[in-house]
Amino acid sequence: MYVLVIALTAAVIVYLLHVMARLSKDDYSALANRMARRSRSSLTLLKPCPLCHTMLSRGERVHTVVFSKDPVGVDGRPRPARIKESMVHMFGCAYCRPPNGTQPRICPVCKRQIRDDGFAIARMFERDGRKHMHVLGCTECRHGR
Numbered sequence: 001m002y003v004l005v006i007a008l009t010a011a012v013i014v015y016l017l018h019v020m021a022r023l024s025k026d027d028y029s030a031l032a033n034r035m036a037r038r039s040r041s042s043l044t045l046l047k048p049c050p051l052c053h054t055m056l057s058r059g060e061r062v063h064t065v066v067f068s069k070d071p072v073g074v075d076g077r078p079r080p081a082r083i084k085e086s087m088v089h090m091f092g093c094a095y096c097r098p099p100n101g102t103q104p105r106i107c108p109v110c111k112r113q114i115r116d117d118g119f120a121i122a123r124m125f126e127r128d129g130r131k132h133m134h135v136l137g138c139t140e141c142r143h144g145r
């Protein structure tokens with residue numbers, strides 16, 4: 001009788017250990033999946049700063065000032081209302097924006113360094129909530145154009 005109780009207890013313990021081992025394995029693979037998803041999504045969020053090409057992660061933004069325009073095309077005719085066009089002055093990210101940024105700001109058009117009091121000029125198109133930015137030049141090469 002005494003031996004039987006010990007055997008039963010041992011069987012229960014083995015069973016519990018087995019369940020725990022399976023549970024922790026499931027937990028582990030769920031955690032690994034979550035981490036894999038997270039690293040994938042943060043990879044897609046990395047975008048280079050258009051002026052200094054530092055890779056920016058979520059929350060690191062390029063400082064811009066947006067001047068919204070009426071939806072009218074260059075020929076004076078109204079554009080389709082779904083496309084919104086704006087002018088953007090780009091000052092750079094936390095790594096290149098004066099006075100705290102240390103990376104040089106290079107104009108994507110003329111490839112010259114933008115002076116501390118200058119900025120890049122871009123046109124922004126918004127359509128169906130998606131933004132497209134087109135850099136036109138900087139205060140050096142856009143001047144007088």
Ligand SMILES: [Zn+2]
Binds near residue numbers: 053095097103
């Ligand atoms: Zn930058």
Ligand SMILES: [Zn+2]
Binds near residue numbers: 107112140
């Ligand atoms: Zn330029």
